[in-house]
Amino acid sequence: MPKALYTNCKSVYVSEPTAGSPQAKGRVERAHGTHQDRLVKKLRLAGVTGYEQANTFLERNYLADHNRRFTHLAASDADFHRERPTRAGLDTIFCLEQDRVLSLDWVVSYEGKLLQSERQSRRYAPAKSRVQVRENEAGELHIEYRGRRLNFIEIAHRPRRAHPPEVVFPASREHNQAPKEHPWRQSYKQMRTPAAAF
Numbered sequence: 001m002p003k004a005l006y007t008n009c010k011s012v013y014v015s016e017p018t019a020g021s022p023q024a025k026g027r028v029e030r031a032h033g034t035h036q037d038r039l040v041k042k043l044r045l046a047g048v049t050g051y052e053q054a055n056t057f058l059e060r061n062y063l064a065d066h067n068r069r070f071t072h073l074a075a076s077d078a079d080f081h082r083e084r085p086t087r088a089g090l091d092t093i094f095c096l097e098q099d100r101v102l103s104l105d106w107v108v109s110y111e112g113k114l115l116q117s118e119r120q121s122r123r124y125a126p127a128k129s130r131v132q133v134r135e136n137e138a139g140e141l142h143i144e145y146r147g148r149r150l151n152f153i154e155i156a157h158r159p160r161r162a163h164p165p166e167v168v169f170p171a172s173r174e175h176n177q178a179p180k181e182h183p184w185r186q187s188y189k190q191m192r193t194p195a196a197a198f
Helices: 005-009 022-045 051-070 087-093 188-197
Strands: 095-101 107-110 113-117 130-136 141-145 148-150 152-155
Touching: 022 051, 087 095, 087 130, 095 107, 107 130, 113 141
Parallel strands: none
Antiparallel strands: 095 130, 107 113, 113 152, 130 141, 141 148
């Protein structure tokens, strides 16, 4: 297949800049099927064997004839083409995305790396929430939570969890019991007997 075929064939349907309905998308797919069937046969009949010959055939013969037969005037002169995206926009589009879960210590594990999310005032993801790790072509990593980037640093080891304070239990009741001769352990009669002697 000629390398310039897709680029050149986009100019065939200038009257349909967008395909916002199933019917329009169907026309586009049928047009692609027509090119894949008809163009291959015409290239074979013309004896084309290389990319340069195919591109020359497209520009001088095939596209001119196809546009002459099937082009329709556009219903509107409005240009629906988008502006060329910036480099930052391309990095956002062409990247790998993976969902991860923030641990209780705000660490994300990704491809053997530990990414420690920085806790900022009211701008950090809660623990156990799902975040998205994005890696662009240059290998740069970004962590996003609900469409907002989170600051992070790469760490070698997980932070140690603080040990809970040691709980000191009160002494057992056996050590706090009063002796048998203590007045609290005497019955009412035993406590009244000495008083009766007076």
